[in-house]
Amino acid sequence: MKKILILIFILFTNNVFADQEEIKKMVFKSESYNLGLNKKDTTIQGIKLKPITRTDAFKHSVKKNYGWTKYGIKIVNSSEGMPIRYGDTAIRFELRYDDCGFLYKNGKERDCIRSTPHHRVEVGQGHNKDISLGFKHKQDYWYTASFYFPKEHKFYRKQSVFQFHSSEGPYHPPFHLEIFPKEGLIASISTSEGVYADKENACGGSVKQKINYCEKAKLEYLVMSPDELEGSLGKWTDLVIHAIWDKRASDHEKNKGMIEVFINGKKKLHYEGQSMWDIGLTVMQLGIYQSKEAKTFKGKTPSLKEMKDTPTIMFYDEIWAKKKCQDLQLDRLGYSCENLESQSDDSTKPYYVDRVSDQEYIVIVKNKIDKNILIKLRGFDKESLIKKAMKECTNKNKDGCYVHYSSMLAIGQ
Template identity: 30%
Template sequence: MNYIIKIIFLFSICTLVVAEEAIFHKNLKIKKDDTTVNVKGGFKIIREQFYKNFKKENNLDYNFLEVTKKNPRHGDTALELTVGTGCIGSKADCKRSNFESKKRVEVSGRKIGKKDDNVWMSMSLLIPEDFKWGGRLTIQQWHNDIEVYEPMFETDIKNFVGLTMKNGSRKGYFVLDKPNKNCSAGSGDGSTGANFCIKSYQEFKLLNWDELLSLKGKWIDIIHNIKFNSDPNKGYFKIWINGDLKVDHKGQTIWKTHGDVEKYFGKNRWDFKFGIYTTSKMAFKLYFDEIWIKRSCKGLKLKRLGYKCKNLLDQEGGVKPYSIKDISGNPELAGTL
């Protein structure tokens, strides 16, 4: 009888360890020899203490992020990321000055970016079979360390559209004398907006709706190569999905440094984030694996995922933007995008 009790006790302890909240641990509780994440300096949660307090005060019965051994893309583990119903986030997100309510749980690479940089990234995504679609989910961003700047790129799951990538840096910013509540609303305390409003954005369809539906329950491999540069003649970005080139585009890929913005708001350099970020009030669960950031294709060691750099680089083509919004010639419309 005592032997059985010991077995049950040990099983309970093991289960507790597997189900432990990983988002507050160094590098998301991923061991050095694990391939789940491979980013210099590791990852960290945005606003760690806030989320610790939020979980406690709201008696949440789930973990935001767990390391799971269930169905990894490669190796032994993957990441299971969950956000529940209602708004999860700070007041600046839940009650934004432009009347939006956005919830998010996201983690960020420790600031390794440079303004002018050539970066390669791999990330595998799994949408569960029982996933309930609802609105738009942002799952990955190439953001900027300057907190009042918006992301240059973001990867979205869009209801009835598919898997998309939005490029917001294509024509830079309007620089306003006074903050606009619709521009980067929610930055800082979320009350005043920002003085920087994007002039244009374009969206690319990486997978259409039918393709995305057919891949529920299967891993989707995403590979980026971005040359960050504020000169549209020097910057470019390429995206492959499951080994197929989807986007091959030239243009401005990082914001210009306006005035003394770096003095007050951070450095003008890229910052990588992934997670779940949405205006929907529904609950969502997604799986991530093999999130690597390197400065060469060779550094990604893609053979483990079944790809060769030469085969990727030999491809030509890519889709054109399915949506372009441009108010660059109409500064009076700043804040309407």
């Protein structure tokens, strides 16, 4: 019996590290490796993707024994009984509550040390040393991507599903598809009114640059309700996105920017205006990127134990990028270009518009002498918040108070 248990342990260990070795290849090789998929594989076509982490982050995470390095990203096959949208393969993502380190840089696990801790395991473009692949000004592209949550999944956390990011770090994603447990699946566009320079904070994000460029307005569109999200469990959700990338301001006479979003064949969003930033390229990102803070979904809030016991698992398939709708071969998914292009081109009214003047801030003040002092305030006037928090701190201990963190709140934070 002892020999059998030892043999089982060896087989399991070999399997785990085989996955770790494959993830290591994905991280260390260039985008041309394309997660190890065959060029004819329908899972990815017309685009090259790789994990959007650094080699030193991977090494750090292995040393810290973070599990994502073993199970975070895996190519799965239909022969294994895994959910596949079309063809023989799909990409499986997994992230557990204590996973961290994916965004490790300069000795810091950037996501996990935010005021509201986040973590991620994602793939995307634009992470080669020699060249950044992405989409340029005036390019007209059509995209597909299908995602799948298992029936057991619980929508207890804010989570990114899909985004077109900027190849330049100080800018927010021009387009973002996120799950907010209270509201549902929200598509947001950040480019409609341009940006302003923020030298102090990170626009509510995790990576602070010397100057961060924050959107003046974020247009938010509700594309799936909580009921629709719950009804999608155990089923594939198909995205078709048509974008004309234009860096010119929305009111520029020559601007032709546009973003259209179809979900399961129905148009959910039609936007016209500036669709990318005026610097760099637009790059695709997808996978699991979520807050570690518990949220209420349809009246139920999870305990910390529930969150630790339940990993987030997602599948993605049929990630295509083509210059013409016809080249997407939509019949493989049960749709047609004729049907999509016949739907209304009227601009969609946003569910909500988040402007700078409405932006809420968070300020955290700590004390170098008394580690038990922690003042955390939220409001709309940052300077007033800092003064109030510092006063509260000095009332408790007049020496050692300092501003640990001050930034605009990210949505759902």
